[in-house]
Amino acid sequence: MSQKSFHVMVIGGGLGGLCLAQGLRKAGISVAVYERDRTHNERLQGYRIHIEAMGNRALHDCLPPHLFDAYIKTTGSAGTGLLMSDEQLNHLMEFAVDLTKQNNLLESSRSVSRITLRQVLLAELDDVIQLDKCYSHYQENADGSVTAFFADGSSATGDLLVAADGGNSRVRQQFLPQAQRVETGTVAIMGKVALTPRSTHCSSLTSSIGQPLCLDPKDVASSLPSTTSVARPGSGSGA
């Protein structure tokens, strides 16, 4: 089968699905992305994300040069490291950034707005992405193709189905029913604070190397007001 006739269906238009779609398009492979959200701005998907060297290289390989350039231009330095502590601010572990690579944009750790990164990844994919397509299940066909079914009653057939539908992947639930998500007992609570002398001082009390990340017992989450954003590992929101 030639590359042109091979058709890939990607379920989920998050960071992974969009990056893959960009890479497949760059390689000349037919691709369609099916995303359940009705619009690209339907919900806030976190605010900032760290991209390490491997991620930079993947974006470099998948994006056309002008979009990779736009990505790089909208990133900043990821700081000097990340500290994890428990709810009593006891240090659990630290990740220090290799500062010798700070000037190498491809090999250094970058910090980027998730919204901006998503805009870059969405660019020029209008003919590839289908919104308001909530995937429900798939069926393998006798001729080797695969058909994906959606909640609106429609379906699509291709040669390969990719699960990029996040931590609660429905594709995975059907393909690997034995692979269950495991509750680790920790939650991460993320928020933005204004950079004032006081917040800078508080931050330096908990961490000497950069961003502090405090891990709390999970029962903290149930005592929070419903308006508080609680990010669970794999929930798709980001730092």
Ligand SMILES: Cc1cc2nc3c(=O)[nH]c(=O)nc-3n(C[C@H](O)[C@H](O)[C@H](O)COP(=O)(O)OP(=O)(O)OC[C@H]3O[C@@H](n4cnc5c(N)ncnc54)[C@H](O)[C@@H]3O)c2cc1C
């Ligand atoms: C608190 C937190 C901080 C993080 N920080 C970082 C970081 O600094 N650096 C880093 O590299 N990673 C970080 N991550 C991990 C990163 O966010 C995820 O690895 C990344 O978002 C996964 O991308 P994805 O495309 O696989 O899934 P997602 O980004 O979750 O996208 C899944 C997409 O699939 C869609 N979808 C779901 N179900 C369906 C369906 N049935 N039909 C159609 N579409 C569907 C969703 O609407 C969504 O758009 C962090 C994660 C968390 C929770």
